[in-house]
Amino acid sequence: MKTNQLILAAALVVLAGCNKVNVETFDETNEIGFRAVASMATKANDAIISGTTYATENTFQVWGWQSENGLFTDAVLVDNYASNFMSNLTISYCGGPQSRADAWRNADHYYYWPFTGAISFLAVHPSTVAPTSTGWDATNKKPKATFADYTIVPGTNETVDLMLADNWGTRRADALPMVFKHALSQIVVIVKTNEDYTNDVKFDVNSVQFNKIDLSGDLAYANTAFDWSDNAAQTQDWMYYNTIHENVNATPAIYGAAKVMIPQNANPDDTATTDVIEGTTLTINYTMTQTGSAAITGTVVVPAPWNKVKEGSTDYDPAVAFPGWEPGKKYNYTLNFKLNEITFAPEVTDWVEVDVQTINILD
Numbered sequence: 001m002k003t004n005q006l007i008l009a010a011a012l013v014v015l016a017g018c019n020k021v022n023v024e025t026f027d028e029t030n031e032i033g034f035r036a037v038a039s040m041a042t043k044a045n046d047a048i049i050s051g052t053t054y055a056t057e058n059t060f061q062v063w064g065w066q067s068e069n070g071l072f073t074d075a076v077l078v079d080n081y082a083s084n085f086m087s088n089l090t091i092s093y094c095g096g097p098q099s100r101a102d103a104w105r106n107a108d109h110y111y112y113w114p115f116t117g118a119i120s121f122l123a124v125h126p127s128t129v130a131p132t133s134t135g136w137d138a139t140n141k142k143p144k145a146t147f148a149d150y151t152i153v154p155g156t157n158e159t160v161d162l163m164l165a166d167n168w169g170t171r172r173a174d175a176l177p178m179v180f181k182h183a184l185s186q187i188v189v190i191v192k193t194n195e196d197y198t199n200d201v202k203f204d205v206n207s208v209q210f211n212k213i214d215l216s217g218d219l220a221y222a223n224t225a226f227d228w229s230d231n232a233a234q235t236q237d238w239m240y241y242n243t244i245h246e247n248v249n250a251t252p253a254i255y256g257a258a259k260v261m262i263p264q265n266a267n268p269d270d271t272a273t274t275d276v277i278e279g280t281t282l283t284i285n286y287t288m289t290q291t292g293s294a295a296i297t298g299t300v301v302v303p304a305p306w307n308k309v310k311e312g313s314t315d316y317d318p319a320v321a322f323p324g325w326e327p328g329k330k331y332n333y334t335l336n337f338k339l340n341e342i343t344f345a346p347e348v349t350d351w352v353e354v355d356v357q358t359i360n361i362l363d
Contacts, residue, residue, distance in 0.1 A: 049180075060124060061125075065119065088130070092127075094107060122134060131147050151216035154238065181224070185330075189254070190254055192252040201288060203286060208242075243256065
């Protein structure tokens, strides 16, 4: 099952007018800062961000390109032009007397709008993830960035929500939106039973694993779009979770925690005539304990395409192809444990009559 959600987090850049050099007096209203759309904090840097709130404990990096004439043209900024206004600055939340309330800014330096020209900004969340390169896309007149061999390391960065944003503006007093977009795919596994079996059967999920996928890829961000490429040969296994989830019942529950993964297509099994599944698979290990019986541990291997689903529907449809995991989308996989009750239909075979020799007594 796929839930198609492009979840966005946003921050605002507060920009006001003053020359960026030779500043002799400090004016709060002229400082370049960053302000969250909402002040409620719900997630930290190492957590997946849900909704559109950018939390106050988050930090991000900013680069800035300046055009003195206010127009971003090839004559002013050429391809791979160095960042000449801001470069790899860490931005953090810092309300207080020398900053606007509910604002993010660089803790070491103040930056101000120039009197003329425009500034184009690139932001990367979180600040702990550095791009391989940043530059100016002269064709689209926007910032660009690359992440070479970005790798998901199990147990380390499976919840790090890589996001990017860019926007530009000229001298202004109001806020400039910076809308972060998710670069990765979010994977959620939900477990439930088809009905209430609690009086008769106990289900425990022991582990869920995705087999033969890519844990790394190259990311190019240009013209506000993500392009993942150069994935490996899809030979890696990803243990989504291997801690026992006891007493699965009819109420859906998230198994473990939501995680992120490299966007990619599932590799379908094209060797249906053999006994070996060659493509991408989803492997579920479980234990079933029935009243009065010994526990049974089983493994179910579901070959791709387990992500074929009708758009806007929760119904599995093997005839509808789906392109796989895409950036900014959240995929919910529901494992539904369903039992077929053991019943009996007794029948009795009729007697077969056999005539034997007649025995005459006292003949």
